[in-house]
Amino acid sequence: xxxxxKTTFLFAFAAALGSARAQDSAQKTPLLPERLGPMERMLWSxxxxxxxxxxxxxTQAGRERELRDRRVMLTLHQLGxxxxxxxxxxxxxxxxxxxxxxxxxxxxxxxxxxxxxxGYFTTASLSLLxxxxxxxxxxxxxxxxxxxxxxIHFTGMLAMPVLGTLVRHDMVKYGHSxxxxxxxxxxxxxxxxxxxxxxxxxx
Amino acid sequence: MKKRTRAHxxxxxxxxxxxxxxxxxxxxxxxxxxxxIVYHLHHPFHHVEGVSREFTCTVALDDDTTHAAIAVxxxxxxFNSGNSNRDSHALEILEAFKYPFxxxxxxxxxxxxxxxxVFGQLTFHGIxxxxxxxxxxxxxxxxxxxxxEFVVKLSDFKVGRPALLFxxxxxxxxxxxxxxxxxx
Numbered sequence: 001x002x003x004x005x006k007t008t009f010l011f012a013f014a015a016a017l018g019s020a021r022a023q024d025s026a027q028k029t030p031l032l033p034e035r036l037g038p039m040e041r042m043l044w045s046x047x048x049x050x051x052x053x054x055x056x057x058x059t060q061a062g063r064e065r066e067l068r069d070r071r072v073m074l075t076l077h078q079l080g081x082x083x084x085x086x087x088x089x090x091x092x093x094x095x096x097x098x099x100x101x102x103x104x105x106x107x108x109x110x111x112x113x114x115x116x117x118x119g120y121f122t123t124a125s126l127s128l129l130x131x132x133x134x135x136x137x138x139x140x141x142x143x144x145x146x147x148x149x150x151x152i153h154f155t156g157m158l159a160m161p162v163l164g165t166l167v168r169h170d171m172v173k174y175g176h177s178x179x180x181x182x183x184x185x186x187x188x189x190x191x192x193x194x195x196x197x198x199x200x201x202x203x
Numbered sequence: 204m205k206k207r208t209r210a211h212x213x214x215x216x217x218x219x220x221x222x223x224x225x226x227x228x229x230x231x232x233x234x235x236x237x238x239x240i241v242y243h244l245h246h247p248f249h250h251v252e253g254v255s256r257e258f259t260c261t262v263a264l265d266d267d268t269t270h271a272a273i274a275v276x277x278x279x280x281x282f283n284s285g286n287s288n289r290d291s292h293a294l295e296i297l298e299a300f301k302y303p304f305x306x307x308x309x310x311x312x313x314x315x316x317x318x319x320x321v322f323g324q325l326t327f328h329g330i331x332x333x334x335x336x337x338x339x340x341x342x343x344x345x346x347x348x349x350x351x352e353f354v355v356k357l358s359d360f361k362v363g364r365p366a367l368l369f370x371x372x373x374x375x376x377x378x379x380x381x382x383x384x385x386x387x
Contacts, residue, residue, distance in 0.1 A: 029278075029299050029300050029303045030301070033287075033291075055283065060300050064300055064301075067295045068295075070295070071292075071295055078368055078369065079369075106380060133291030133292075133293065134280070134290075134291045134294040135232060135280065135286065135287050135290050135291050135294065136287045136288075136291070137283070137287045139286070140288065141285060141287070141288065141289075141358065142286065142342075143285040143286060143288040172270060182320055198368075201367065201368065202248040202249065202368065
């Protein structure tokens with residue numbers, strides 16, 4: 001009888017323990033989010049380039065290290081964002097002065113524009129190359145707006161150096177440029193989109 | 204042969220004893236989806252609310268609090284603040300791979316009627332600390348509802364305060380528990 005009781009008790013206890021472990025196992029934290037962006041899939045998915053070419057194994061320890069790197073990269077992305085915004089505002093201000101006739105400021109405008117381009121693409125790469133987060137759902141959030149505005153200022157930043165070079169070429173050759181107002185408009189639009197992208201993150 | 208027959212007769216009694224044991228404590232299981240745990244975190248730029256509806260909660264409660272107990276287990280991954288980037292940041296800080304759950308287990312429940320105070324241990328970020336908070340208990344139709352609200356300090360659990368644009372959140376984390384369970 002005692003044996004029967006012990007057996008029954010052990011069976012019940014083991015079943016309860018097994019059920020709890022099964023639940024824990026089912027809720028085990030996944031290493032990667034279900035949704036990955038195109039760049040993340042290329043670099044950080046199970047068979048991504050970082051896994052195949054470099055020493056970034058898809059393990060718990062590996063992902064913990066990646067998440068620490070991600071935080072550092074995103075913090076630098078924020079810092080780079082502030083620095084780039086300052087440089088971009090300076091370049092736009094100086095560009096407006098040159099446009100208004102202060103030609104002696106053109107070299108300073110050019111230097112500030114180069115600084116902006118360097119800061120911008122460094123800051124952008126810190127975000128684009130960052131390892132994926134732990135979770136990503138499909139909701140629309142302030143980060144989605146930040147990325148949408150990112151697409152606008154990224155396009156602007158691709159156009160600006162080309163337009164600037166063309167305007168400079170025309171100015172040297174003909175003393176004026178029909179493209180100058182477009183360069184000016186794209187500059188303001190890029191600055192506005194960039195500042196807005198930073199502002200929306202705070203909401 | 205005779206002994207075996209007798210043992211066979213005792214089997215239903217043993218199973219009845221097992222079935223009656225938890226029933227004596229009036230144990231209720233939270234209904235997932237209807238129950239929720241919410242955290243509130245204040246940042247100078249905005250207020251953050253994260254909700255979990257996927258947790259287990261067992262409540263054993265009665266007017267006689269001698270056998271009363273509450274146990275809660277929440278996967279940190281289940282909290283949704285409406286911004287997965289922010290949630291991911293929180294999971295990084297909480298080291299979700301190492302500490303995937305927040306757990307509470309009561310030591311004692313004191314009080315009477317519909318107002319009780321729970322004393323227990325909160326395990327958060329792998330650190331166990333005593334907490335106590337009032338709970339309200341109501342029965343409506345075929346359901347019972349247990350609600351509670353308390354504040355913990357992130358620093359008490361060695362959780363770094365998340366930062367946005369280099370500005371950190373407050374140290375206080377308010378937790379609201381709203382458990383709906385099938386009644387007796």
